[in-house]
Every structure is written in C-alpha cells, then in structure tokens.
Amino acid sequence: MVFNHTEIEKKWQEQWNNQQLASCNVSIKKDNFYNLCMYPYPSGDLHMGHIRNYTIGDVITRYKQKNGFNVLSPMGWDSFGLPAENAAIKTGIHPKKFTEERISNMRSQIKRLGSLYDWNKEVAAHDQDYYRWTQYLFIKLFENGLAYKEDAPVNWCTSCKTVLANEQVVEGCCERCDANVQQKNLNQWFFKISEYSEELLQGLDEIGDWPSNVKAMQENWIGKSQGAEFSLNILNTDLNFEVFTTRLDTLYGMTFAVLAPEHPTVNEILKISPNSKEIEKYISKSKSKSEFERMSISKKKTGIDTGLFVSNPINGEKVPLWIADYVLVNYGTGAIMAVPGHDERDYEFAKVYDLDIVQVIIDERKSVNIDKEPYVDKGILINSGEYNNLKSHDEASEEILKQLTGNDIGEKKTTFRLRDWLISRQRYWGCPIPVINCSNCGLVAESLDNLPVLLPEIDDYKNSEDSPLAKSKDFINTNCPKCGIQCTRETDTMDTFVDSSWYFLRFLDSDNTNLPFNKEIINDWLPINQYIGGVEHAILHLLYSRFFVKALRDIGMLDVNEPFHNLFSQGMINFGGSKMSKSKGNVVDPESYFSTHGADALRLYILFMAPPSDGVEWNDGGIEGTKRFLNKIWDNFEKLALLETNEQHESDLDIIRKINQTIFTVTKHLDKFEFNTAVSDLMKLNIELTKFLNSTIKVSKKTKEYITFNICSLLYPFAPHMSSELFYLYTNQNISEFSWPNFDKENLTNPTYELVVQINGKKKHTKIINTGTSQDEVEKICALEFEIETKNYKNIIFVEDKIINFIGQ
C-alpha cells in the first residue's frame, strides 16, 4: 500500500508545532547546541540550495536533540536589500509590503520541508525592532572609534547609483548588476575592520572545523605581508615619501621609484616638476579609467617621468622618480622602489620606458639572463657593496634593514591587503545610519532613547546623486541631541552585511526591548557550534561577522572571540550543466516535489545524491529512488506487523545484528557529515529487512519491537514525517521523545566472512568460513578445498578475517 505523504506531513508538522519540539529555552543550563543555517534573503521562492542547506541543518538538529542537547535552531530573514527597492521603483509597491509578502510565502515553503525551527525567535532585518538594534550597535562602534566618516576614493556603481564595498566589486563590475564601477571621491562611513587584521588572521587557527578553502580565502583576503618601510627623499627638495617593500635585499637594484597617481605627494610635485603639464594629463587620463581597465585591459604599463630624482638610501645613488598607475594608492604606501631586475612588474615598466635594469641577485646553478626576464628566485647578492655574497631574501633583507633602522630612515613593517569596510549606501531599503550633522558639534550619534531612526515614507524611490532618504524633509531635519540646534541627519543607509553580522546574536534574545542582547546568554551560547551555509559567503559575511564579534567583545558587550566554531559549506546544485538561475531558465522548483514525492523523499534524495560539500547536478530520476525506498520501508512495516509472534528464534539474530551494525555506521556517518553514505546504509538495511521478512513467517515480539524502534530512530533525522508516522502507527508512541539508539559493541562482527585466497597477490578463490579462524586452520582449508600446499610457497601472508596470500613457488 502506498502511504499518503501529504497527509502524514501535515499531521506531523502540526504535531511538532503543538509539542513545541523546536522551541528552545536558552536560559536553562543544559548541554547547549547552537545549530544555525544562514538566514536567507527573502527572494520569494525557495530554491534547491535552500533545501539542501535546511535539510542538512535539520538532520543535525534532530540528531543532536536525540543525543540530549538543548538545541537552538532559529530562522529569520536578511530582508533589507536592493531587489525590494528595485521592484518599488518599477511597480511602486512599498518595499516593506513587497518584502513581507515574500517572507510569508517563503516561510510557508520552509515549513513544508518539515525542518525544526524555533519560530518564536524569528527576526527580520527590516523590522524596526531589529534595525533599531543595528543602529544601537552602530552607535557603540562609533563611540568606540570603530566607525568613522572619511573622504575616500570609493567604488561607485553607475547603475545602482551607490557605493560598493571592495568585496562587492567583481572584476571591475558591480557584483549585483554587472555595471561598470567607477572610482569616485566621496565622504563615506567605514568600519575599522583593518584594526583587527592580525586577529582575524590568527583566529583562523583557533576556530574549529572550517573548510580549508574558506580559511584559505579569508587568509588570502586579509593578505598579510611582512617587509620594511623606508623613506625616500626627492633630491633638492624637502619632500619625502615612504615606500613599502618585501624585498629589501634588492635595494641596490633600485633604478627608479614610482608613485601612484593619487599619491598625496603628487600635488607637491606638480608645483615643482618641469613636467607638470604632462603629469596632469597623465593623471586625469588614468583617473578616467575604471579600476578594471587600469588593472587588466591596459596590460601595457603606462607612466610619466616627473623629471625629479630620489636618492637610494643605501648607496646614495640618484634615480628617477616616475608616476605610474600600476602602483596602487591603497596598497602599502602607494609608492614603491622599483627593482626591474627582480620584479616582473617593474621589469615590464622598465622595458616600456627603457629604464636601467641592474642585476643584484645571482644563482650560479641557473643561467639567468636579466636582459630577457627578471629573476625573482633565490640566490646570493652581487653588485650590492658590503652585502655581496649574502643570501637573498631573508638574510640580506635583515642586514640591510639594520642599516636603515640605524640611520632612522626605515623600519620593519607589516602590511595587510584588508581595508576598512565601507558601509554607507545611497539607497532607501536599508538601515538608516543614526548620525546627525551638527554645525556646532560635528557628527553626533542619535541618542539611544530616540532609536530607531525610522525609514521615512517617500513617494519616489529612484536615487539620483543623493540617497533617497534626502527626499524626506521630515526625516532630514532634526535637532542636535547634544546642543539642540537645528541640523540634519545622515541620509545614507547601511550595507546589508551589517544586518547579517549580528543576527545570530539577536536570535538568542529576540524579545529583549532594552538591549540588542543579553551578555550572559551570548556567553553561554557562543561560539555557534555548527554554522551551515553556502560557500558564496566564504569571505564577506563570515569575515564581517567575525569582526563584529571581536569589536563587540572589545566594547564589552560579550566575551567571546569567534562567532562560528564549526562551519560547513554545502556545495551548489546545478542543472543542465550550470548554476540554476531564473535568467537561464534552468530552475528546478522544489515546491512541486512536495506534492509529487513528498518532503521526506526530497530530503532523502538531496542528502543521498552526493557528499554534501560537493557541487552536484540535479537528476530528476534520482528522487524516484528515494521515494521507492520509503514505499518499501512502509510495505515492510506492514509485513512485519502481520507476522505471527513466537519465541525468539535464531533466524532473528541476523537481522538484529544487521540493525546493530547500521546504528554503528549511521552514527559514525552523521558525526562526519557523510549523509549520503548514512542514507545508503539505511537502504542496505532495508534490503536485509526485506530478505528477512520474505524468509520467515514468525518473529518474536522482542525482535519486532527492536526492528520497529531502531529503524524508525535511524530514519528519523532524514525522513522525520514517515518515521514518526510508522512508529506511532505500530507503537502508539512518539519517536521524537526517544533517545538516539545505542549499539552493542559485542555484536558488530558477523559470525562468518568470505575468505579471499590469493596466489602471488591475485585473487584465486573465495570461501565463506567462520570469523576468527586461525592461520593454521585457514591453510588446512586451502589445502583441502583448493589443493594449495603450504610447503610449496616461500611466504604466506595472513590477515585475520580478510585474506591469505601465498607467495612464490
């Protein structure tokens, strides 16, 4: 008989809701387990990636619950952001209405999957009860010097008409809309994430289990680089500038120096250079290029000679000073010593402008032709005065550094690639920055009692140069919280990554009306035991959240160092060879499977299809398999119930052992996130159960109960609806109230095994014999069965319960 999955799912979802199975009391002192799936952007429809994420999460929730943990598994919405605003521009629907409709649609879809979420703790970033506290945290950062406003060259998306964080610029284009990104100088808000560069890097060694690629990406992004900084003097002037290098050992090879076009010293140079006109021309030309053009299209390096010279601090040599846009103003000091002999970029530039190339490192074992290419590998120093014959890189750098430090013109220096996080956005649908511009007091934080600074109602969401919030007079005009005079508000809103940098804290105390969260609760529950989400957040969200927790720790709001202990990144589900996307029209809608195959079959298939961290191709036939599997289980339980009962018989022992072995393997696989093999173990077990049921007409009551309880228990995290229904049907009890089954260590081994008989390492025979048979006996069996005489072989290798290998003759 086929079971009615729709009915069963509805019934059990209501049942779990009534028994408040997912609700977590965060205050009780018990073994806590914070299991978090990344909260979604409410796009309106659940896609397969969500299904995979939330199925994995739910398997963990249910498994940990059964192991006695007080599990917190909350859900919420990353509900600020551009799509709602763009829709408002197009259709005039208010972003709040638009967003909330989508949330309610997605919430009901999520519920159909049957995952346990504590909906009592639901949060939504756009909700004023949430963003009020985002503003509160902003003010705390501001008061502690971790949020500041500054003129800075920023990435401006010409289509979204807003600035973007560096992290949101992909190959010179806007991550969202793909439009060109220009450099613009604007007064913008930043968070001082760079202050935590070193700690964010170090922390990667302290956290728990994270995918190695995510750690590597963060390391890469932080980009620590150790070297030295020293100052160069422009000859015949009192102008000095600093340069950063990791290759101080090549200092004798400096044949010119380069400033980035945006370098502050360039303004001074314009006043004195014989070449000012050309320099100005060059700078305006290079400014008009987008960052992308500057970096990749113009492979050929360009620059302009200043006509000025600097002196090499190690030997006093006079070298020309150039301005070139292959030097980036925002890395290091925005100025370099150029060593064309031993640096590829400098080499390329020197070739273009025919500048001197001097070789200062040599490796006698390799032939190096400095006229053809630069030499960047290790060797020993030449043409370097008293430093000749020192080893390149570390040794020579250290010696040269000593001299520079001695003369007070240089020092050891560590540089990071990570720059401060630009958080202002000239958009409507985000959290307003709670700051006031006062002509007396300067930038003043809104007083905490006045929070939230509510988003104003406006008629027109289109943004021009200003943020849309500037259109509301009521919003802008206010009084200074300090001195009371009339002044104006900030009109920018925050990057939505600010919202998601602390949502996991709010979940723990979502009803708190006095504070964003209670410190004690956070200390009890963080770090999050298991965080699960897509690898697309490997850098941005995870790095920002780590920064937030460290900053809030230093402010004194909590006492933990890292937000996420273990991180699991699930792989992507593709269809038709590429990523599912609406524009490609290759979206597989999960919702239809709820009705055709049921949530349990979908969950099982998505777990079974591949190791969860692998990307995988959606295969429609596959879900048929898990559906069939569930049907077979259902049928087998019916058959089992119909069996007559008798005293325990020896034939029961095999199935009992098989179940016991499956408890062992499924537990092991669950602990290692190997859900695909866990599901296959359950399928194998069902095959054995089928064989057992086909071969017997009687079974003991005890065996019946053993089979029922354990199969339902093992199935429960994966297919919770059906296992709950089966258990209730045959025992009148609720499986969710029972602990995870234990296995009997003594009953894992089969009484017999298939011996493999090899001759010279090749399999020749097999025979089923008793487990634990000794080598002597096995040799006798081989002699008897296969006419193998021990004395004919030089060597015999015997591995108990596995193989015997006869070697040589």
Next chain:
RNA sequence: GCGGAUGUGGCGGAACUGGUAGACGCGCUGGAUUUAGGAUCCAGUGAGCUUUGCUCGUGGAGGUUCGACUCCUCUCAUCCGCACCA
C-alpha cells in the same frame, strides 16, 4: 601567476588503519504480473577475450609493498577563489 580542491562504470557516487574496486541509487537489458500503459517483483549490468576461465581496469608515467583508489615522486585535466598586493 598564487591559493584551495577534484579526477573511480552509461550517470550520481561507495571502499574501514594499504587487504575481494565499483556498495547504495539512477539508467539500461531480460523475465514475471497486466487487456495495455504505469506501478511492482525477480535476474543481469566495468571492459575485452579463444568465456569451467583468463587478461585489463580508479586521469597519465614511475616508485614503495606479498598486496595500492588509498602511501611517495613527477605529470595532465577540470572546478572554485584571489590576482599589477610591491
């Protein structure tokens, strides 16, 4: 260029600590059942061959070992991330 992974049947993937490669599922083939289709059940399914059995086979080439998907060296391919970072 740098960093991280991944390569096993027609497909998704298994394989414990080095011990029968291909579990489990999809697909396919044959059979049973059915008026038919679907569903279900049973059997088969890495390749080749001179088919009681033999040979080859885990991207490729070597190596260690009685024995290698597994360990070592080199190499090729694919995917992802970063990339003029001084």
